[in-house]
């Protein structure tokens with residue numbers, strides 16, 4: 098996952114894009130980039146690291162214009178440390194297009210071949226986003242006839258993008274001198290929400306972003322989600338035109354957004370992330386009650402930050418005291434989205450510390466939102482024991498992650514996943530806990546979609562069922578052999 102934002106405004110957008118990216122930081126910490134359009138001129142600044150350290154005053158001063166976009170990257174293809182692969186990606190024809198992307202393409206081998214052999218396009222990195230912007234540019238070039246750009250031509254190009262590209266993509270592009278284009282893959286796997294605020298007599302200022310909290314913070318009203326397969330084109334003058342461009346759109350949003358990725362104060366596809374996490378806690382409590390004699394547990398504890406709402410609900414429903422026994426160092430970022438296992442492992446220790454007073458002689462029920470590689474949970478069990486815990490029951494508000502995630506979350510190899518090919522008692526032994534309880538898949542799905550219009554969720558990392566056709570066993574093997582560097 099990455100965080101993306103795009104703005105069409107009536108005043109300079111540089112600071113607004115920066116502020117939005119700071120709010121989306123939890124979606125990617127590898128690198129960041131901002132681009133703006135000042136008439137036909139495009140400006141761009143990108144750098145490694147987090148938003149607050151990446152930009153200098155001179156970068157911000159150079160980002161002129163009233164239309165802009167931004168990106169925070171959590172790499173899933175190519176290299177996490179490459180500055181060339183930081184987004185946005187730029188192509189100079191037609192018009193000058195600059196694009197940001199959240200997601201992961203699954204037919205990159207075919208696209209690379211086609212772009213090189215048929216479309217005669219140069220690719221300079223191994224980023225899938227570079228493929229996406231080149232397919233878009235090629236298809237737009239095939240539509241345009243003069244210097245004017247008709248929205249019909251843009252929508253026809255997006256229809257072709259949907260035909261050629263497989264995988265997940267929520268994307269925003271600036272087309273120099275013309276407008277901003279936002280589009281989402283035909284399954285709407287990754288999120289994208291549209292908002293606006295009044296610009297007085299001149300109409301509206303527009304925003305598209307990965308998460309609704311960006312809209313709220315900027316004083317925008319939510320118009321709606323960009324629909325799966327839909328493209329939204331906003332002209333430089335602030336006119337919004339949209340069209341469904343996919344043959345068979347079907348909303349299947351990523352379940353992992355609700356489990357871990359998104360901020361709890363966002364509303365995604367009409368579902369409050371916070372409330373979904375509370376419901377995950379409710380259902381988990383029912384499962385725990387089925388397996389554990391309640392007299393056995395003294396306290397319920399979250400692993401900060403993401404599991405807090407679920408843990409609170411588990412405690413309340415089971416009628417057991419809720420305690421925060423792990424103190425979190427607020428200056429360490431999210432561990433799971435850091436690149437490299439060594440860094441992740443070291444960061445868990447730097448991030449969390451167990452307070453002995455909360456553990457000594459007690460039977461602890463620990464709640465995490467998910468167990469993926471087991472990096473966090475292994476360390477946590479060890480810390481709890483070292484702090485004097487008597488019995489450690491470990492619980493996860495998500496089911497076992499047994500299969501690779503190929504739609505924008507970096508968990509591409511089976512052998513990395515602690516639950517792959519292991520039964521729950523074996524995972525329990527691996528973690529060193531006394532007892533291990535997971536959410537059931539059906540309960541996770543029901544907890545997330547309850548009360549919403551969403552009927553399906555992308556849950557491949559829990560079920561091994563992939564919505565896009567290209568994810569074959571051969572593809573998964575190839576991904577394992579060609580991991581992110």
Ligand SMILES: O=P(O)(O)OC[C@H]1O[C@H](OP(=O)(O)OP(=O)(O)O)[C@H](O)[C@@H]1O
Pocket residue numbers: 357400401402403404430431432433434465466467468469470471472473474
């Ligand atoms: O099994 P693992 O591979 O360790 O991954 C799962 C853990 O990683 C995430 O925490 P993270 O520290 O990234 O972020 P958080 O502060 O939002 O919980 C998640 O909340 C789990 O705690």
Ligand SMILES: NC(=O)CC[C@H](N)C(=O)O
Pocket residue numbers: 098099170171172173174175182198199200201202224225226505506
């Ligand atoms: N997590 C993402 O959305 C990553 C976007 C893109 N695949 C990249 O690696 O840069």
Ligand SMILES: [Mg+2]
Pocket residue numbers: 400401402403404466473
């Ligand atoms: Mg966590």
